[in-house]
Amino acid sequence: MNYSSKESLQVKHVGVWLYSNSLMGTFLSLCFRLQYKQPSVVSGRTDVATVTPWLAPVVWEGTFEPELLDGVYRQKNVSIAVTVFAVGKYIRFLKDFLETAEQHFFVGFKVHVYVFTDRPAELPKVEMAAGRQLTVHPVPAAKRWQEISARRMEMIQRLIEETLLPGTDFIFCLDVDSKFHGRWGAESLGSLVAVVHPGYYKTERGGFPYERRPASRAYMAPGLGDFYYCGGAFGGDLHEVRLLAKTCRENFEADAKEGIEAAWQEESHLNRYMWLNKPSKVLSPEFLWQDFKPREREIHVVRFSGVVKNYAEIRPN
Ligand SMILES: CC(=O)N[C@H]1[C@@H](OP(=O)(O)OP(=O)(O)OC[C@H]2O[C@@H](n3ccc(=O)[nH]c3=O)[C@H](O)[C@@H]2O)O[C@H](CO)[C@H](O)[C@@H]1O
Ligand SMILES: [Mn+2]
Numbered sequence: 159m160n161y162s163s164k165e166s167l168q169v170k171h172v173g174v175w176l177y178s179n180s181l182m183g184t185f186l187s188l189c190f191r192l193q194y195k196q197p198s199v200v201s202g203r204t205d206v207a208t209v210t211p212w213l214a215p216v217v218w219e220g221t222f223e224p225e226l227l228d229g230v231y232r233q234k235n236v237s238i239a240v241t242v243f244a245v246g247k248y249i250r251f252l253k254d255f256l257e258t259a260e261q262h263f264f265v266g267f268k269v270h271v272y273v274f275t276d277r278p279a280e281l282p283k284v285e286m287a288a289g290r291q292l293t294v295h296p297v298p299a300a301k302r303w304q305e306i307s308a309r310r311m312e313m314i315q316r317l318i319e320e321t322l323l324p325g326t327d328f329i330f331c332l333d334v335d336s337k338f339h340g341r342w343g344a345e346s347l348g349s350l351v352a353v354v355h356p357g358y359y360k361t362e363r364g365g366f367p368y369e370r371r372p373a374s375r376a377y378m379a380p381g382l383g384d385f386y387y388c389g390g391a392f393g394g395d396l397h398e399v400r401l402l403a404k405t406c407r408e409n410f411e412a413d414a415k416e417g418i419e420a421a422w423q424e425e426s427h428l429n430r431y432m433w434l435n436k437p438s439k440v441l442s443p444e445f446l447w448q449d450f451k452p453r454e455r456e457i458h459v460v461r462f463s464g465v466v467k468n469y470a471e472i473r474p475n
Pocket of ligand 1: 242243244245246247248303304306307308332333334335355388389390391422423424425446464472473474
């Protein structure tokens with residue numbers, strides 16, 4: 159072909175413009191390297207809902223291309239923080255949690271795990287891949303498990319404000335009494351991310367274990383509610399999660415001053431928050447299953463699951 163000098167200048171300008179646009183650059187370079195199934199707007203999973211009424215994706219196996227997503231976010235060099243609390247006897251769950259995270263959680267990404275524990279001497283030794291690290295934050299022991307679970311919000315808020323901002327892109331806050339069994343990667347990233355609780359994803363909203371006393375700041379009136387989200391896994395970008403943690407913590411403390419503790423502590427406050435501030439991405443119960451529950455038809459992959467435990471033996475009260 160014979161371009162005139164004017165034409166070739168235009169072609170060059172278009173090229174420069176494309177490559178100066180980082181997102182476009184990402185997609186162009188991915189297109190050259192990646193082979194994946196052609197997306198379709200008329201076929202896909204039909205056994206589950208893949209979008210909420212406020213147009214947030216609901217993430218299920220079969221709704222995303224793992225390689226494509228990893229490629230998009232790896233080029234952005236994103237960093238991910240994880241908080242996990244292992245207070246009292248719950249330190250026993252940490253080894254499996256960390257080992258399985260190495261196998262399945264954001265493999266190949268920059269991951270920094272923050273462990274909050276009163277037993278730093280009992281920290282398990284787990285080898286971590288390059289780009290992954292762990293920091294221990296000592297916390298006091300507690301007399302009541304409700305206190306531990308509720309105090310998490312305060313510590314997450316402080317960690318974000320004092321250590322993570324600015325510099326870290328995303329954070330996930332996870333229960334320790336759980337293991338990873340399958341991929342948990344870039345498909346989970348979003349500004350405010352909630353996980354649908356595995357125990358209530360087919361329940362009518364009237365049956366959700368929300369806080370039902372109007373005196374509590376976690377109150378949910380009958381007839382309201384989207385999904386029942388779990389307290390054992392949530393996340394998002396640092397600003398959104400800071401606001402969530404701060405709000406839940408303030409509401410929890412204001413309730414406590416009036417002698418009221420929500421039915422499921424911070425989980426109740428989180429549910430109230432997510433009702434008022436809709437999550438930008440909803441993760442299906444694949445992202446927090448429970449080992450004691452038989453696998454259901456629509457669960458094609460269990461990514462993360464709570465282990466069976468003897469509450470009376472491991473909790474302080
Ligand atoms: C699947 C799920 O969503 N689980 C939620 C549910 O819990 P679970 O029954 O799974 O609660 P849990 O006993 O796992 O406690 C929540 C978390 O608090 C920490 N911990 C608790 C007790 C203790 O002695 N030491 C300690 O470190 C630990 O990280 C644990 O994973 O209800 C709790 C009530 O508030 C929380 O909302 C949990 O997130
Ligand atoms: Mn748990």
